[in-house]
Amino acid sequence: MKKLTKEDIKLLGEGPQIRKYILTRYQTVADFFEKNKLNITLDSLRTYLAKNKVYSETLKCTIVNCFNVHYSDIVLSHQEQARRLAWDINTNIKLYNEKEDLDIIRATEILLEKFDLPVEKAMMLRAKAMNCYYRNAISQCIEWYELAIQRMDNHDLNRLVQLYCEAGSILGREQFEDKAAFYFNKADEITKRNKLKEDALFRYYYWRGKFEIDRNRILFARRLFQDALASTVSLEETSVAMQNIGLTYFKEAKYEKAIEIYDKVLAMYVGNDFTRISSVLNNKALIMIDMQQYDEAVKLSNKAISYIKNTRDHRRYILYKQTYTKARYLQGYTVDCYDYFKELKLANTKLVDKSCLIEDINDLASTIKEKYLLESFADTVLEMADSKDIVYNKEYILNLHSSVAQIYKKIRSLKE
Numbered sequence: 001m002k003k004l005t006k007e008d009i010k011l012l013g014e015g016p017q018i019r020k021y022i023l024t025r026y027q028t029v030a031d032f033f034e035k036n037k038l039n040i041t042l043d044s045l046r047t048y049l050a051k052n053k054v055y056s057e058t059l060k061c062t063i064v065n066c067f068n069v070h071y072s073d074i075v076l077s078h079q080e081q082a083r084r085l086a087w088d089i090n091t092n093i094k095l096y097n098e099k100e101d102l103d104i105i106r107a108t109e110i111l112l113e114k115f116d117l118p119v120e121k122a123m124m125l126r127a128k129a130m131n132c133y134y135r136n137a138i139s140q141c142i143e144w145y146e147l148a149i150q151r152m153d154n155h156d157l158n159r160l161v162q163l164y165c166e167a168g169s170i171l172g173r174e175q176f177e178d179k180a181a182f183y184f185n186k187a188d189e190i191t192k193r194n195k196l197k198e199d200a201l202f203r204y205y206y207w208r209g210k211f212e213i214d215r216n217r218i219l220f221a222r223r224l225f226q227d228a229l230a231s232t233v234s235l236e237e238t239s240v241a242m243q244n245i246g247l248t249y250f251k252e253a254k255y256e257k258a259i260e261i262y263d264k265v266l267a268m269y270v271g272n273d274f275t276r277i278s279s280v281l282n283n284k285a286l287i288m289i290d291m292q293q294y295d296e297a298v299k300l301s302n303k304a305i306s307y308i309k310n311t312r313d314h315r316r317y318i319l320y321k322q323t324y325t326k327a328r329y330l331q332g333y334t335v336d337c338y339d340y341f342k343e344l345k346l347a348n349t350k351l352v353d354k355s356c357l358i359e360d361i362n363d364l365a366s367t368i369k370e371k372y373l374l375e376s377f378a379d380t381v382l383e384m385a386d387s388k389d390i391v392y393n394k395e396y397i398l399n400l401h402s403s404v405a406q407i408y409k410k411i412r413s414l415k416e
Helices: 007-010 015-024 029-035 043-053 057-067 078-091 098-114 118-136 138-152 157-173 177-193 200-214 216-231 234-250 255-268 274-290 293-307 314-331 336-347 352-366 370-385 392-415
Strands: none
Touching: 007 216, 007 293, 015 057, 029 177, 029 392, 078 098, 078 118, 098 118, 098 314, 118 138, 118 392, 138 157, 138 255, 157 177, 157 200, 177 200, 200 216, 200 234, 234 255, 234 274, 274 293, 314 336, 352 370, 352 392, 370 392
């Protein structure tokens, strides 16, 4: 399929709709032109037109000329529009966090009800679940996942495994271990009784492995990640599986083996996939902290931050920032903790995994030994609990207050 040239994009860019389309994925249109990160195809433009209900004849004629296609190729049936929107929303769910985006989700779901599309209807419930998850409305998230699983039924076993694994992963992070294990076992039954696509198998082995690591079943987790590696179909999946195999060795304090695997992953990336490279660098930095090689940990984590700093990946940014701050503190530089506290309050308002924030808070608090620093940390966490900028669930608030209690408990022990 022909791809649009820069000249084509400039022509289309004169329309405000296409300009907005580009801006949802890039900080500036100039960023798009200079780095040429995206090749827009006719298919993606069709989906865009369906999503935004754009019927500009001039725009459609421009697309026809750019791609040398028939005018009828631009116009989609209502059913095809509904299908494309359902998959676009599921693929790009993190972009759907504003009020108008929620309206699109609701409108698409209403449109889907007119057609016999059970898989797409189930995946729209999954999109609503993920939206709730990113807004930290976990109870509602699980309710939508349960409805999605019921609606999916046996219509698409590959997607059903995905739903079971995603729901199980979220339940595991929220400490609902029994329910999480139940969902993973359901997924396991499907994988054993049916011939599934490799990407579905990868999802199961990967998410189940992450769950087992959290349960400290390291050897079982490693076997699962090795099975995931055998099911990979892309470089990204291969690197993710290998990194997690390295993580199991890290958990066993087999540092040389973990570093060996991480270095193999780094060697796989000859391009500029800075997101994945940054993840490996941060993992190596964590090993260096355990080995008390703090100078090297600072270099690695700082490099990881530089790769991710100008993106919208708040989850990775705050994770790497915590690694950097811990290494700097262990070097003797306590002032960096205050910068991290500010970043933590900002991350509290973003679409990040809140259970990871709790883990970071508890980990850094266990490292800090100065009373004045711990008091400032406690004040930061209390401000996070009182913030009105984000939807909270009760468990998250309780966890934040529990972290504060643990910090004050440590302060009392320091006084004694």
